[in-house]
Amino acid sequence: MTQLEPLYDKKCECLMCKKNFISQKIRTRFIKLAEVDTDFSPAYQPPENNPIFYQIHVCPYCGFSFSEETIKYFPPNSRELIQEKVVNNWTPQDFGGSRTIHQAIQTYKLAIYCGVLKKEKHIVLAGMYLRVAWMYRSLQNDGQEQRFMKLAIMEYHESYLKDDFRGTQVSEVKLLYLIGELSRRTLQTQQAVQYFSKVIERQKQSIEPKIIEMARERWYEIREEKTLNA
Template identity: 30%
Template sequence: MAEHTFIVTKTCPICGEETRIVKLKSRIIAERTDEDFCVHYKDFNPYFYHIWFCEHCGFAADEKHFLAPMPARHKEKIRDFLKNRQLGLEFTEHRGVPEAVASYKLAIFYAGMLDATFAHRAGLELHLAWVYRDAGDEEHEREAMEHAAALYDQSIMKENYPQGAMTDNMVIYLIGAIYYRLGDYEKATQYLSRIIGDNNMRSMEPKTFDRARDLWQTIRERKEADGQG
């Protein structure tokens, strides 16, 4: 596993202790990408290590939010919660599914506590779904995807875009892709049609338009094959 990872130490933004963090080496071979942007890699799953956590106090977040300056009121809120609680995960350089799931659930919990954006919380839920997908746990994968879709829907209604590399149209496509994987073709088509029905999308965001058109066509063909067309 050391061929893919290495250990560094970082200062926890909550307790101030030095904690060990597993980081990824850059060269990991991708094999394919699912409709909802889940990338499958050869012999290794980097999503297991997406969340950093403090082995002392139990705070967990993705790298960006672990390292970002945090308002004092947020630190105080988490410290108050952690008083007399032991939430620290045992450090291990090699994470399996249980450790990966536990890290995401902690990160999702803290993101909710700090009223993080809907988009950020949705992304954590979607990554958790990808961990379950890798494990073949369809029931929990569906649950996490449903949470992600609902949060992304709230995000496009209430939050401003772009957020990082994500545009609102990419999120609309992503919701459609999630519903496609959930087998809800009607909802998937509703979201995808918002993109392919926009004449400006082909020139403004051609990649998103092409993805939406191709997935819409796939759904149409599946419905016809099932006698629903």
């Protein structure tokens, strides 16, 4: 009997050049969640079976990189900009096989660049920045983790202001909590308290009591730290 492998082929169509290519995904049965951090960063066992490594599809023909959350619509002039900045400079590479964490980070950076040129939704870009921060955390690269958390905060904040998270899997309460928690982790304490308070204020109308409780725990932690350092 043939042994089932964790990775399987997923057929993709490039949103930019419309060519078909193969990308890899991890079979659900091989995804074993070990723990989740306070900013929802998941840890998997074994670490190489991390589905986050395979969330970005990189077209080997033109270089356009995207996730399943990427909107298919291209705003005016964005195709021309991507053609100029990405396609015309693309050296054919294939990310269709097994990926290391460093290759996964590279795919996200490509997708972020394409997303910025495409004027992708802020909520989508924020999620990409956050996942890069998580991967740098697992590599214990504090400088890059901090950098990408701050970029994620900026995009989450824009998403909140422009309301472009509506209709996605990220609720308003989760969005506010993430801004608070990432602010806490980047030592923007006053901003963290402000956003945790916004979450707690919504406790009566929220259907996510776990996130409300997490915000309350973080808020108390900050208050205790201030008391200890006073």
